[in-house]
Amino acid sequence: MKNTPPPFVGFGLGLRTCYFEEILDTEPNVDWFEIISENYFVSGGKPWHYLSQIKERYPIVMHGVSMSIGSTSDVNFDYLAKLKKTIERVQPLWVSDHLCFSSLGEFNSHDLLPMPYTEESLDHLSQRLSIVQDYLQRPLILENVSSYLTYEVSEMSEWAFLAELHKRTQCQFLLDINNIYVSARNHDFAPQEFIDAIPESAIAQIHLAGHSDFGSHIIDTHDQPICDEVWQLFEQFAKARMPVNTMIERDDNFPSFKEIMAELEQARGLAPASWSKHEYA
Amino acid sequence: MSTLKKLQHDFVAMLQGQNTTFTEHIAKQNGLSTAQRGEIYQNAYQIRLKKVLEQDHEMLGLYLGDELFDHMVEEYLSQYPSRSASLREFGDRIPQLLKSSPRFKEHGILAEIALFERLLLHAFDAADSPTLQLAHLQSIEQSAWPNIVFQLHDSVQLLSCEYSAVESWQALKNGGSPPSPNQGGLRHWIVARAPDKRTGFYPLSQCHFQCLTSIEKGLPFGFVCEAAANVVGDQQQGTLQVMQLLQQGIELGWFIASPQGSQ
Numbered sequence: 001m002k003n004t005p006p007p008f009v010g011f012g013l014g015l016r017t018c019y020f021e022e023i024l025d026t027e028p029n030v031d032w033f034e035i036i037s038e039n040y041f042v043s044g045g046k047p048w049h050y051l052s053q054i055k056e057r058y059p060i061v062m063h064g065v066s067m068s069i070g071s072t073s074d075v076n077f078d079y080l081a082k083l084k085k086t087i088e089r090v091q092p093l094w095v096s097d098h099l100c101f102s103s104l105g106e107f108n109s110h111d112l113l114p115m116p117y118t119e120e121s122l123d124h125l126s127q128r129l130s131i132v133q134d135y136l137q138r139p140l141i142l143e144n145v146s147s148y149l150t151y152e153v154s155e156m157s158e159w160a161f162l163a164e165l166h167k168r169t170q171c172q173f174l175l176d177i178n179n180i181y182v183s184a185r186n187h188d189f190a191p192q193e194f195i196d197a198i199p200e201s202a203i204a205q206i207h208l209a210g211h212s213d214f215g216s217h218i219i220d221t222h223d224q225p226i227c228d229e230v231w232q233l234f235e236q237f238a239k240a241r242m243p244v245n246t247m248i249e250r251d252d253n254f255p256s257f258k259e260i261m262a263e264l265e266q267a268r269g270l271a272p273a274s275w276s277k278h279e280y281a
Numbered sequence: 282m283s284t285l286k287k288l289q290h291d292f293v294a295m296l297q298g299q300n301t302t303f304t305e306h307i308a309k310q311n312g313l314s315t316a317q318r319g320e321i322y323q324n325a326y327q328i329r330l331k332k333v334l335e336q337d338h339e340m341l342g343l344y345l346g347d348e349l350f351d352h353m354v355e356e357y358l359s360q361y362p363s364r365s366a367s368l369r370e371f372g373d374r375i376p377q378l379l380k381s382s383p384r385f386k387e388h389g390i391l392a393e394i395a396l397f398e399r400l401l402l403h404a405f406d407a408a409d410s411p412t413l414q415l416a417h418l419q420s421i422e423q424s425a426w427p428n429i430v431f432q433l434h435d436s437v438q439l440l441s442c443e444y445s446a447v448e449s450w451q452a453l454k455n456g457g458s459p460p461s462p463n464q465g466g467l468r469h470w471i472v473a474r475a476p477d478k479r480t481g482f483y484p485l486s487q488c489h490f491q492c493l494t495s496i497e498k499g500l501p502f503g504f505v506c507e508a509a510a511n512v513v514g515d516q517q518q519g520t521l522q523v524m525q526l527l528q529q530g531i532e533l534g535w536f537i538a539s540p541q542g543s544q
Contacts, residue, residue, distance in 0.1 A: 108365060149307045152307065
């Protein structure tokens with residue numbers, strides 16, 4: 001499977017139901033939209049009614065939350081079949097999910113549970129990634145998750161783990177800068193060290209999102225505006241790196257579409273001129 | 282069992298509140314204790330799934346009140362942990378819980394309200410398919426009519442209520458008080474998504490309910506008319522009732538296009 005970063009298509013937004021009509025009515029200056037894959041496993045109705053109209057006007061990418069690629073249970077081919085069917089219908093630019101486990105056996109936690117950063121996990125994920133990509137017949141991009149704990153058995157840092165996984169499998173990452181910041185605060189490391197460790201060839205997409213700060217720890221709630229520290233990390237990243245597809249992600253406590261668009265414009269404004277999509281069109 | 286497998290097994294057991302040594306897997310760090318770090322995940326698991334049930338069963342929540350709804354969620358999480366990759370299906374067994382739980386089963390209206398809300402959700406995102414139009418009926422040869430088999434649209438759900446579940450749901454939705462649960466007999470409803478994608482529900486007469494049940498079973502038009510005649514006690518009146526039902530169903534998108542046997 002040839003895993004190289006997808007072409008730069010610009011700045012995107014997470015497509016959420018509350019914005020469907022406004023997007024169709026106003027056709028905002030958004031380069032692409034990201035959908036939650038599992039929301040479109042259903043057969044029809046309003047979700048598909050709106051998506052089919054939006055995808056006529058904008059490129060779509062797919063982002064899953066339930067693949068549970070790190071699970072030690074048997075590979076869930078029922079899930080993969082639904083995903084493949086949805087991919088065929090949506091024809092996304094690329095497909096991503098999370099580097100984590102969320103289910104075990106029949107139990108589904110509907111959470112993104114962190115993997116231990118060990119040789120055993122590297123072997124396990126390398127094997128799973130190969131099975132999934134062979135089945136889907138396309139690359140799967142993996143997102144780093146926020147975490148609130150680390151494991152006694154971990155043998156390396158999260159960033160060393162990602163870099164090694166990329167070295168072994170050439171897999172691409174969706175780097176969520178907010179998740180890096182959240183984990184950095186919760187585990188007392190420097191977020192820049194994490195970002196610097198991920199090679200350019202391994203980054204397919206960026207997520208920017210908000211969180212809830214409880215002082216002693218941060219929870220990755222995706223229901224707040226993007227904080228200054230995350231913006232600063234993004235700005236430094238953009239100055240130092242080749243253009244990467246960048247997206248504003250909001251999953252709850254939805255503000256007006258105007259406010260979400262303001263965050264998108266802020267991301268565009270922080271990126272250097274070399275990140276103009278026209279230069280790469 | 283491998284280290285990774287054991288760790289994941291213990292993590293899941295911790296989330297479900299089972300006795301476990303999971304905290305032993307957590308590295309000690311500054312700030313929060315290992316127990317607190319585990320609790321963040323345990324709380325998130327419960328909060329996330331409770332929120333799904335609150336969204337899917339808003340009126341049931343109002344009917345029960347916060348305290349009973351919380352008890353229901355607690356029982357549900359313990360008896361019916363999620364087995365689906367999609368949160369959309371997580372609450373599918375709520376009616377089952379409300380029918381069987383000693384705390385709730387004496388109040389039959391609760392399972393009916395929950396079932397009604399599940400049917401609304403199903404209708405919302407059921408498969409799309411072209412709906413039957415009047416022109417289709419006009420093109421059917423007269424001799425072919427008795428053997429025509431109409432098919433219900435995937436969004437169509439039939440519901441029979443012993444209690445005033447739908448009326449209570451409506452009252453709560455409109456900010457009012459629910460009526461008495463006992464309504465003195467069975468009432469029938471159809472839940473379906475209209476062509477404009479809005480989900481609606483309509484009361485059905487006993488006759489129309491029998492007709493739709495016959496159609497759902499795949500019986501041809503002739504048998505549907507007979508079922509109607511049996512209810513109203515007259516062949517002609519029965520056929521008239523079926524035609525009225527077809528007209529309403531065509532307007533509201535209850536049937537899919539190209540009934541079998543029409544060509």
